[in-house]
Amino acid sequence: MVRTEISLFLKNAPGELGRLAALLGEAGINIDALTIQDASNYVRELFLARGKSLKRIASAASYNSMRKDSADFALIRFLPADGTINKAIDLLSKADYVFDIMPVIAVELENRPGELARIAGRFGEEGININYVYGSVSGPDAKCLFVFCPEDIEQAAAIFKE
Numbered sequence: 001m002v003r004t005e006i007s008l009f010l011k012n013a014p015g016e017l018g019r020l021a022a023l024l025g026e027a028g029i030n031i032d033a034l035t036i037q038d039a040s041n042y043v044r045e046l047f048l049a050r051g052k053s054l055k056r057i058a059s060a061a062s063y064n065s066m067r068k069d070s071a072d073f074a075l076i077r078f079l080p081a082d083g084t085i086n087k088a089i090d091l092l093s094k095a096d097y098v099f100d101i102m103p104v105i106a107v108e109l110e111n112r113p114g115e116l117a118r119i120a121g122r123f124g125e126e127g128i129n130i131n132y133v134y135g136s137v138s139g140p141d142a143k144c145l146f147v148f149c150p151e152d153i154e155q156a157a158a159i160f161k162e
Helices: 016-026 039-049 060-070 087-094 115-125 155-162
Strands: 001-011 031-038 074-078 098-110 130-137 145-152
Touching: 001 087, 001 145, 016 031, 016 074, 016 087, 031 130, 031 145, 039 074, 060 087, 074 087, 074 145, 087 098, 098 115, 098 155, 115 130, 115 145, 115 155, 145 155
Parallel strands: none
Antiparallel strands: 001 074, 001 098, 031 074, 098 145, 130 145
């Protein structure tokens, strides 16, 4: 249930995702789930999540400069296949990628209406906030893999041990 996600900033340019995917693929590291977003959205969300006004964190000029610079990058979060996290970390380190790792909850769900509501409802019943979620499915008859990043990983993991 608890897995390790890798987050990294990648230059927002043609071919960069292909290079990263090729690096992982050539090393035999499969990606179970992936999400990509413009890094400027991440920077904006980061400031909002801290509950501080932007004026207290940085001047408007400084913030706008940061947003402009961050638009040159994409924030990629991915879940390497079970058993390959250490290999992925070593590989990314040797290739000079700047990345972070985060414990997340990965859950296989039936691919039918209401399954996400059921799981998200369980988090809500326990008072656990979900920072972000993404998922993947290979077809209409296959199970879905959803990745949740809750504020309290231990409390969230306990839900699935019941």
